[in-house]
Amino acid sequence: MLTESDVLGGLRELAVVFRPPNGRDDLDRLARVYRRALEDVDPFEFRAAVEDYLATGQRFWPPPSKLRTAVDKHRHQNPRAIKTLPLAVQYGRWQGSGDLANDPCPVCGAKLEEEDYKRRPQIYHDHQVHYDAGVGYAGQP
Numbered sequence: 001m002l003t004e005s006d007v008l009g010g011l012r013e014l015a016v017v018f019r020p021p022n023g024r025d026d027l028d029r030l031a032r033v034y035r036r037a038l039e040d041v042d043p044f045e046f047r048a049a050v051e052d053y054l055a056t057g058q059r060f061w062p063p064p065s066k067l068r069t070a071v072d073k074h075r076h077q078n079p080r081a082i083k084t085l086p087l088a089v090q091y092g093r094w095q096g097s098g099d100l101a102n103d104p105c106p107v108c109g110a111k112l113e114e115e116d117y118k119r120r121p122q123i124y125h126d127h128q129v130h131y132d133a134g135v136g137y138a139g140q141p
């Protein structure tokens with residue numbers, strides 16, 4: 001998830017080109033506000049949004065909504081961009097997506113298995129693959 005320090009890094013880059021609303025000494029306070037407004041955004045997506053904003057001939061300092069628009073555009077244009085995110089982030093999204101029945105685990109490729117009608121479906125993760133990747137998992141090894 002996005003931290004204030006992620007946001008501050010991006011705002012400092014923007015401040016090289018644009019004038020922040022209350023001057024350059026106020027970036028810490030802005031970082032808190034922007035982090036709250038964009039808290040569901042991934043640090044990688046935030047970086048991409050900042051770069052996109054810098055590259056698209058904008059004239060003014062972006063409010064959070066402009067960066068949100070850049071994030072949405074990035075997500076829309078790169079539906080597979082999620083594949084380039086770190087495995088831990090992919091796992092977190094997969095775990096929270098409610099799509100466990102359709103998509104395999106992004107770390108080890110395990111799928112939901114329905115063994116017999118009496119037991120709840122299970123996902124049997126490959127413990128070694130998760131251990132090597134440094135990404136924990138919930139459920140059965």
Ligand SMILES: [Zn+2]
Nearest residue numbers: 105107108125
């Ligand atoms: Zn797995």
